[in-house]
Amino acid sequence: MNSRKKYFEVVDREVLINLMKLKTIDWxxxxxxxxxxxxxxxxxxxxxxxxxxxxxxxEQIRITEEGQKTIVSERNRxxxxxxxxxxxxxQRDRMRQKIEINQLYMPNIKKLKK
Amino acid sequence: MVNDIACxxxxxxxxxxxxxxxxxxxxxxxxxxxxxxxxxxxxxLNQSWLEEESEALIELWNLCKFTSEQELxxxxxxxxxYLTSSEIKTSGREVANHILNVWNxxxxxxxxxxxxxxxxxxxxxxxxxSLKDKFTTNNWKENNFINNIGDGLKLTRKxxxxxxxxxxxxxxDTIERRVKWARKQIRKKxxxxxxxxxxxxxxxxxxxxxxxxxxxEYYSPIWLKRGISDHYKAKELKKAISDMKRLExxxxxxxxxxxxxxxxxxxxxxxxxxxxxNTPNNVFPxxxxxxxxxxxxxxxxxxxxx
Numbered sequence: 259m260n261s262r263k264k265y266f267e268v269v270d271r272e273v274l275i276n277l278m279k280l281k282t283i284d285w286x287x288x289x290x291x292x293x294x295x296x297x298x299x300x301x302x303x304x305x306x307x308x309x310x311x312x313x314x315x316x317e318q319i320r321i322t323e324e325g326q327k328t329i330v331s332e333r334n335r336x337x338x339x340x341x342x343x344x345x346x347x348x349q350r351d352r353m354r355q356k357i358e359i360n361q362l363y364m365p366n367i368k369k370l371k372k
Numbered sequence: 373m374v375n376d377i378a379c380x381x382x383x384x385x386x387x388x389x390x391x392x393x394x395x396x397x398x399x400x401x402x403x404x405x406x407x408x409x410x411x412x413x414x415x416x417l418n419q420s421w422l423e424e425e426s427e428a429l430i431e432l433w434n435l436c437k438f439t440s441e442q443e444l445x446x447x448x449x450x451x452x453x454y455l456t457s458s459e460i461k462t463s464g465r466e467v468a469n470h471i472l473n474v475w476n477x478x479x480x481x482x483x484x485x486x487x488x489x490x491x492x493x494x495x496x497x498x499x500x501x502s503l504k505d506k507f508t509t510n511n512w513k514e515n516n517f518i519n520n521i522g523d524g525l526k527l528t529r530k531x532x533x534x535x536x537x538x539x540x541x542x543x544x545d546t547i548e549r550r551v552k553w554a555r556k557q558i559r560k561k562x563x564x565x566x567x568x569x570x571x572x573x574x575x576x577x578x579x580x581x582x583x584x585x586x587x588x589e590y591y592s593p594i595w596l597k598r599g600i601s602d603h604y605k606a607k608e609l610k611k612a613i614s615d616m617k618r619l620e621x622x623x624x625x626x627x628x629x630x631x632x633x634x635x636x637x638x639x640x641x642x643x644x645x646x647x648x649x650n651t652p653n654n655v656f657p658x659x660x661x662x663x664x665x666x667x668x669x670x671x672x673x674x675x676x677x678x
Contacts, residue, residue, distance in 0.1 A: 285409065289403070292399065296409065296412040296413045297425065297426035
């Protein structure tokens with residue numbers, strides 16, 4: 259399962275992090291703990307079930323093996339703060355070599371408008 | 373750092389989530405009891421359209437004084453047919469297929485006419501607009517589709533086949549009136565050999581006898597039963613009726629100069645709505661009537677403008 263193109267909302271992250279810890283959780287837990295409405299929880303767990311992270315059972319959800327593996331392998335993308343959008347520019351693409359203190363900045367002359 | 377915390381069994385959610393995002397998320401202001409939450413979750417999982425309506429759903433749930441009323445609401449909502457935009461497409465295709473391949477109608481001499489007869493926008497016009505793209509072959513043209521019955525009949529010539537179209541047929545009263553009026557106009561203008569057919573997106577089964585009496589061909593891809601009278605029997609039926617009556621006591625009897633149609637217009641007991649369309653007044657008013665008996669506005673699952 260590749261979560262590269264998937265967008266995780268706050269509710270999804272709350273569901274996944276708790277599933278990672280508890281494996282099987284009652285639906286009600288998320289309402290009691292995080293004040294999620296039936297609509298918020300339903301939308302999230304249906305989406306995560308379609309992405310094979312979990313299975314919906316009577317009154318509870320259970321993490322799948324595939325889901326556990328994906329959460330571990332793609333934790334950076336799933337849980338990082340201010341996660342990039344797919345259309346965002348990767349930070350490393352913007353990185354340039356750091357110049358030393360007092361070193362003169364030398365622009366790329368070829369790229370300057372004539 | 374975040375990655376490590378995320379995989380630690382002792383991690384707390386606040387350690388992991390972006391606070392800014394956490395604040396954006398709207399959370400429930402009050403806690404629901406366990407059994408109620410499970411019921412409402414089951415409903416929401418079965419009826420995706422309720423995902424956006426949790427507040428209204430909880431309000432309706434709290435309007436119930438007794439468990440039997442909650443059971444009734446639960447049961448009705450589980451059987452509710454909410455036509456999503458993708459289902460409108462599918463049903464529209466079925467209607468088009470019926471016109472083209474069952475009735476074998478060709479564009480020449482055929483007019484598909486929305487039954488709208490007022491200046492105000494209505495569901496039949498929305499449906500006819502969504503139907504056009506299913507007729508892009510065999511020389512069908514825009515002028516085969518007329519958005520109101522008055523103009524449609526003016527454009528009708530002798531030997532024409534006209535198809536009257538509505539989004540929803542409830543009791544059948546409206547379509548019966550339109551067909552009779554169309555016949556009268558056709559006779560008055562001496563347009564001979566004009567046939568009338570009727571199509572819709574969905575209809576209540578109670579409309580069938582009325583449609584049959586009109587002696588016309590008609591087609592609906594979806595037929596619906598009444599929510600209470602066609603579902604419950606004997607004691608259960610009596611109980612469901614009394615529970616619904618009790619629930620309706622919570623609603624204002626009149627609003628905006630209109631009476632609340634108890635159990636839906638002419639007690640049609642419909643469990644049907646179309647996404648982004650005005651809710652039919654055939655639907656049980658507990659799902660859309662906007663004012664409580666104490667004149668307070670209420671948050672409703674469905675909306676209807678009149």
